Amino acid sequence: IVGAHVRELAEEAEARQEIANPYIIGVPLTERQEIFVGRTDVGARIEGLLLDRRRPPLLLYGQRRMGKTSLLNNLGRLLPSTIVPLFVDLQGPATQASDHAGFLYNVARFIADSARRHGLALPRLPREALASDPFTRFDEWLDEVEGALGQSTALLALDEFETLDSAIAKGRFDEEAILGTLRHLIQHRPRFKVLLSGSHTLDELQRWASYLINAQVVHISYLKEDEARRLIERPVRDFALRYEPRATRRVLDLTRGHPALVQLLCAEIVALKNEQPPAVRRLARLSDVEAAVPEALSRGSLFFADxxxxxxxxxxxxxxxxxxxxxxxxxxxxxxxxxxxxxxxxxxxxxxxxxxxxxxxxxxxxxxxxxxxxxxxxxxxxxx
Ligand SMILES: Nc1ncnc2c1ncn2[C@@H]1O[C@H](COP(=O)(O)OP(=O)(O)OP(=O)(O)O)[C@@H](O)[C@H]1O
Ligand SMILES: [Mg+2]
Missing domain, CATH: 1.10.10.10 (Winged helix-like DNA-binding domain superfamily/Winged helix DNA-binding domain)
Structure with a gap:
């Protein structure tokens, strides 16, 4: 009787033992998240282009949800520490600002925040300072930033640059003032390298082409097979779910290593396994992958509908x-x-x-x- 009872208790505990779901859906991965995989090739290409003596601006080009922002957030560990990545989200408050002073103030805030995360303290640029002649004051502030950089190089990464494009198109910001400032920075501040990130090419956004002479495109696309495999089979240390080889193969074939789709499908597989009895819970089979597909399509409907x-x-x-x-x-x-x-x-x-x-x-x-x-x-x- 005691044996049976112990077994019952053990089964109850087992039944509650769910597989922790490590997947992240819908938001970019932040710095040093364990589940960020791969992209060393993209990092190496960026690093190579940063050494180019002509100092071309870079255009990180990739489809929606392909991992552009996640990559920018993780540049710190992909690039040598002498490069200080300065991340600016142009979709945020910067382009929502009502005037140039508000725009520059928010850009400076993003820059200072990233520098701080990299262990570099920058002087503040108070909003009031930008009240009259904002572009000159911003330029003076960049002088101070350059001073603080010492021997390091700053990589100014402007994410979602299309948002700035449409703000300019709507007449909220002046094209020559904003893009002229950017061009000036590219041409006359060797300590700064500029990277724009978005899902459009310069052919599609004509306005930018004349400000970004010699821009070099860095393409970000599907994960390589071994990178995607790692995301499937070992997204985090001590991952409790194992995959039979055919099941992994099927996830790879269904997603082609699209990072957001791997995360989406694998999250549904974990959810599905957690509803199964403990005896079969920890091995993902081909049939589990197929069963998770409709759920993934439904949960990812925003992405697909977009x-x-x-x-x-x-x-x-x-x-x-x-x-x-x-x-x-x-x-x-x-x-x-x-x-x-x-x-x-x-x-x-x-x-x-x-x-x-x-x-x-x-x-x-x-x-x-x-x-x-x-x-x-x-x-x-x-x-x-
Ligand atoms: N290197 C990676 N390793 C693991 N997962 C990733 C990686 N890059 C992206 N992802 C997954 O893809 C999702 C989308 O990533 P992210 O938001 O960075 O893409 P994006 O290209 O910036 O998208 P958008 O075009 O919408 O701005 C993330 O939520 C994350 O789940
Ligand atoms: Mg993004």
């Missing part, structure tokens, strides 16, 4: 058409031309640039299976 909403000029119909042909299907250029006689090339070019489709064998297919699922009808069309 992709859908951003498709203009029939590109959405094109995506739906390709998606309807099933997993991995390649739709030939001829078929597409028959279905979409107008503006096909433009739509294809846009969808390629957005990394949604890719050319193969004189046709096109989806890049990421999970995204295809969102665009696919509930019951797939017969294969062409």
């Amino acid at each position: 992709i859908e909403r951003n498709q203009v000029d029939g590109a959405g119909l094109l995506l739906r058409f390709i998606a309807a042909q099933g997993e991995g299907a390649v739709v030939s250029q001829e078929t597409l031309a028959r279905q979409f006689p107008d503006e096909l090339e433009r739509a294809l070019a846009l969808l390629r640039r957005r990394e949604l489709i890719e050319p193969v064998d004189r046709g096109y297919r989806f890049q990421v299976e999970l995204i295809r699922r969102w665009f696919a009808p509930a019951s797939p069309a017969p294969r062409l």
